[in-house]
Amino acid sequence: MAFIRWFLGRIILLLNFVLRPRTIKRDPEQQRELDRRTAHLSLYQYEACPFCVKVRRALRRNGLNIELRDAKKVELYRQELQQGGGRLKVPCLRIDEADGEVRWLYESSDIIHYLEQTYVTS
Numbered sequence: 001m002a003f004i005r006w007f008l009g010r011i012i013l014l015l016n017f018v019l020r021p022r023t024i025k026r027d028p029e030q031q032r033e034l035d036r037r038t039a040h041l042s043l044y045q046y047e048a049c050p051f052c053v054k055v056r057r058a059l060r061r062n063g064l065n066i067e068l069r070d071a072k073k074v075e076l077y078r079q080e081l082q083q084g085g086g087r088l089k090v091p092c093l094r095i096d097e098a099d100g101e102v103r104w105l106y107e108s109s110d111i112i113h114y115l116e117q118t119y120v121t122s
Contacts, residue, residue, distance in 0.1 A: 009048025016053050021061040035065050038119055040096040043111075044081045046072040051108040052091045058112040062120045066093075 026034070043059070043066050045052035059066055069077040071090055082088050085104035093111045095103040105111055 006048075012050055012053055013048055016057065021057050023060055024063040026063060031063065034063070034119060038064055038066055040098075042067045042069050042094040042096075044069045044071045044077060044085070044092040044094065045090045046070065049090055054108045055091045055093075055111050058115065062116060064115060064119060066115075069094075 043052075043055060045055065045068060047070060056068070058064075069080075071077045071081045071088070071092075078088065080094075081090070081092055084094065084102060085092050085106070087106075089106055091106070091108055091111055093105040093114070095105060097103065105114055
């Protein structure tokens with residue numbers, strides 16, 4: 001079973017590489033402003049998780065530069081996700097609010113919707 005999961009993960013990564021979405025082109029100043037507005041976001045993910053790939057593709061398509069944290073390979077990120085978010089499930093978007101609060105958003109479709117509504121259409 002582990003081999004099948006590994007093999008399917010490699011297929012997902014290969015297809016993602018071959019069929020990469022184009023990145024939206026913005027004026028450099030607009031991109032810097034968007035990068036500044038998204039600097040407080042972190043995406044906890046696994047490299048070959050299909051739902052994580054879905055979110056990363058949306059990030060690329062929308063030109064969002066958000067820190068990626070591999071919770072499978074880095075023990076510290078795994079612990080942060082477990083303790084802060086309450087469960088070890090990816091993808092998960094960590095949102096550090098201006099008032100110091102931290103929100104954890106799970107589910108790939110919810111994450112993409114939040115990012116597009118908050119940062120792309122504004």
